[in-house]
Amino acid sequence: MAQVSRIEPFSFGIDAASGVITPHQNLIQRRLSHMKGMFMDESAREAMFRVEDTLLYEVYEVMVPDEVGHLMICTSITYSGRVGREYFMTKGHFHKNIQTAEVYYCLRGQGFMLMESDRGDCKAEPMAAGRAVYVPAYYAHRSINTGKEPLISFCVYPGGAGHDYATIETKGFRKLVLEKNGRPQIEDNPKWKNNI
Amino acid sequence: MAQVSRIEPFSFGIDAASGVITPHQNLIQRRLSHMKGMFMDESAREAMFRVEDTLLYEVYEVMVPDEVGHLMICTSITYSGRVGREYFMTKGHFHKNIQTAEVYYCLRGQGFMLMESDRGDCKAEPMAAGRAVYVPAYYAHRSINTGKEPLISFCVYPGGAGHDYATIETKGFRKLVLEKNGRPQIEDNPKWKNNI
Numbered sequence: 033m034a035q036v037s038r039i040e041p042f043s044f045g046i047d048a049a050s051g052v053i054t055p056h057q058n059l060i061q062r063r064l065s066h067m068k069g070m071f072m073d074e075s076a077r078e079a080m081f082r083v084e085d086t087l088l089y090e091v092y093e094v095m096v097p098d099e100v101g102h103l104m105i106c107t108s109i110t111y112s113g114r115v116g117r118e119y120f121m122t123k124g125h126f127h128k129n130i131q132t133a134e135v136y137y138c139l140r141g142q143g144f145m146l147m148e149s150d151r152g153d154c155k156a157e158p159m160a161a162g163r164a165v166y167v168p169a170y171y172a173h174r175s176i177n178t179g180k181e182p183l184i185s186f187c188v189y190p191g192g193a194g195h196d197y198a199t200i201e202t203k204g205f206r207k208l209v210l211e212k213n214g215r216p217q218i219e220d221n222p223k224w225k226n227n228i
Numbered sequence: 229m230a231q232v233s234r235i236e237p238f239s240f241g242i243d244a245a246s247g248v249i250t251p252h253q254n255l256i257q258r259r260l261s262h263m264k265g266m267f268m269d270e271s272a273r274e275a276m277f278r279v280e281d282t283l284l285y286e287v288y289e290v291m292v293p294d295e296v297g298h299l300m301i302c303t304s305i306t307y308s309g310r311v312g313r314e315y316f317m318t319k320g321h322f323h324k325n326i327q328t329a330e331v332y333y334c335l336r337g338q339g340f341m342l343m344e345s346d347r348g349d350c351k352a353e354p355m356a357a358g359r360a361v362y363v364p365a366y367y368a369h370r371s372i373n374t375g376k377e378p379l380i381s382f383c384v385y386p387g388g389a390g391h392d393y394a395t396i397e398t399k400g401f402r403k404l405v406l407e408k409n410g411r412p413q414i415e416d417n418p419k420w421k422n423n424i
Contacts, residue, residue, distance in 0.1 A: 036327040036365045041343045043353040043361045046333065094362070100296070101327040101365050103384065131232040131297040135384050137242065137333065147237045157239040164382075165239045166290070169232045169297050186360075188299065188331050188384040 036101035044094060048139040048161075051109035051184040057095035062088050062123065064115075070123060070201065072208055072223060073116030080115060087111060088120050089175070102191030108136070109184050110143065110177040117210040119143070124174030124205060126150070128194030134167040137186045142179030144209050144216070147171040154207050156218055159183060172200055176209045178216040232297035240290060244335040244357075247305035247380040253291035258284050258319065260311075266319060266397065268404055268419060269312030276311060283307060284316050285371070298387030304332070305380050306339065306373040313406040315339070320370030320401060322346070324390025330363040333382045338375030340405050340412070343367040350403050352414055355379060368396055372405045374412040 045054045064081040094105040144156045145165040167173045177183035260277040290301040341361040373379035
């Protein structure tokens, strides 16, 4: 095994109300324009986008060497809202090295961690402040905000895990979390594409 | 590389006031009797122990397979108090696979994460609710409670890291965190043993 890089110990602050990490080295922002075709109701997304390119989620990242042995750190902030019946959510991804887990510790808000394995096993774990979700190896994962406040989590995953967004962008998840009579409901994804 | 075990996604609660994980699969409790010779003032520890075998710290563990790719999860609760001038603290350890990091996210209390690398580099990072400490690969680490409340952290480290307690039990850390005029102060450890 290659030697793991030596870095200095450091500390950082996490504001549970906003999800901001201080100091952070990278900020990812995903808006309606980045999620074309990823919501069930594309015409609803398109109509919303014409009014405003709404911010759906943000990821604050602490940069350490992306190597096995290190731990990658970020916060994930998914804002409150819906595209049609579908709650605001992250794109979701597998890890490029699929044999790596991730831990989400929820600091604020309400929602679900939607997970789906490479074999098609599906699970949605509820998220709420003070709860943590273990996303095992082999599982794609997506944060979904079903509440009124931002859904904020502190996330840790192994160095070298990497990200595979393409699989979900192409196929989608088998399940969706949709609003029905004012409540979240898990339904089959009518657009889910097998064998692509 | 061996295949990483498949496990089901799961979630758990972390009570920030007590540090209790629900559900947890293991609880480690360390008392004065477990820390013989580890404080600077052994006669003070001995005198305290004769009155009561005081609980110094607890670790709640979530059990997942201890394999590379998984993430090990626990909370660490170090109680408030002193043995002579020295604040209550954990034993401290290196990881058996020294090329692995750990992240501590502090939920409650005040203190320090004392770290020392295999090369003798020392650093003490302040801990407080809402702050996180990155313990890099190659660093032994010890939580030290300098406040009045329990010092509680949520901890994540890579599967397969393991624990090496023997090195610190034998040599100690080069630095100590001691009370002076009502405040914590970092001092050289007069009992630190080189070349053992």
